[in-house]
Amino acid sequence: MSFCYFNGEFVEGSCAALPLSDLALQRGIAVFDTVRTYGSRPFAMGRHLERLAESARLSGIRLPLPPEDMAAVIREGASRIPGDSLAKPFLTAGDSEENGTFPHPRFFVLFSPLSPVPEEVYSKGLALSLLPEERELPRIKSINYMTPFCHREAGTFEPLYCPGGEITESATSSFFSIAGDNLITAPDHRVLRGITREIVMEIARENGLNVEMRCLHLDELECVTEAFITGSVKEVAPVVKIGERVMGGGTPGPVTRNLIGLFREQIPLYLD
Incomplete structure (x- = not known):
């Protein structure tokens, strides 16, 4: 319909x-x-x-x-x-x-x-490929997705923009990484405004996580224990592989799983 x-x-x-x-x-x-x-x-x-x-x-x-x-x-x-x-x-x-x-x-x-996201996305996690480019006009949600679609790799969900080794966002999603008690995401001026991203950051702060707004460098991935992406359809989706690096032993981590639950609990607060 x-x-x-x-x-x-x-x-x-x-x-x-x-x-x-x-x-x-x-x-x-x-x-x-x-x-x-x-x-x-x-x-x-x-x-x-x-x-x-x-x-x-x-x-x-x-x-x-x-x-x-x-x-x-x-x-x-x-x-x-x-x-x-x-x-x-x-x-x-x-x-x-x-x-x-x-x-x-x-x-x-x-x-x-709405076509529902397969449950295995949340239980098994996603893989992202690496795209060493900046998203064009990152503050504008334009119809132009040619670059990430032309660089999509088999077996991955979508490319992750990492110009100069700095991770910003992925093709259709906001990106977060977790190191210790820090939730790391790119500064607002480098990425498209993510509505789910904003709400997740609000929830994270309310639950004692420190939100660090900076671009994680690819060299820092060895210190990252978990990662996830956010978006309107996928909500909070775990990432278990970035390029060739496996995150958190290849399974969704506890902080991500907790944020998935907290986000879903608060959905009614944002319904029009």
């Missing part, structure tokens, strides 16, 4: 189409976000729409309607899907550019049922 909000109405996905003149197709200029729902209730929607608006601002894309109207569309669409779902709002550049800005954007939202 997938459908789209387009041109002011809800339609089947096959009934919605962008013209070939849209600069999202011509030049890849568009931003988006992903709002997950639990039982048809959006999770942290206000924060997600703040991020979408900021991505649009940094891209020069004018907001065609206020965030509260976007929220109403997402609520309505989510109510039409029983159970958990995904809502993906997009803002494309439209057909014209004026001095580096895009005054006539297009707005649409894709809705689909």
Whole structure:
């Protein structure tokens, strides 16, 4: 049951189409976000729409309607899907550019049922490959994922950006490592704003963990006991291998497992 909000109405996905003149197709200029729902209730929607608006601002894309109207569309669409779902709002550049800005954007939202993450992800963990590059425009959630997709390695979940040996984030996720009582994650200005990341940091601080905001260097991986990534769909997912290095004996560690449980306990607090 997938459908789209387009041109002011809800339609089947096959009934919605962008013209070939849209600069999202011509030049890849568009931003988006992903709002997950639990039982048809959006999770942290206000924060997600703040991020979408900021991505649009940094891209020069004018907001065609206020965030509260976007929220109403997402609520309505989510109510039409029983159970958990995904809502993906997009803002494309439209057909014209004026001095580096895009005054006539297009707005649409894709809705689909959520495909659950396999439970073995949490019991066995994930492997990440290494990509020695910086994420392009890290503060903007753009539609351009060509670099990590072209460098995805078989047997891994996704690439981990590590320009100059400094770990920032992975292709579709925020990255955390654990060394002693320290939870280490890159500083805000180096990475995309992660909504689940923010909530995990809040939970970690509330439970006595020291959150250290800096880029871990690859040379420090030998001192790391655990690692995990976060995102709207995966929530908190353990990482047990980075490149050729096995983390924590190859099984999810106790701090990560505890954070998984604490995060899930607090989900109701963030439902719209």
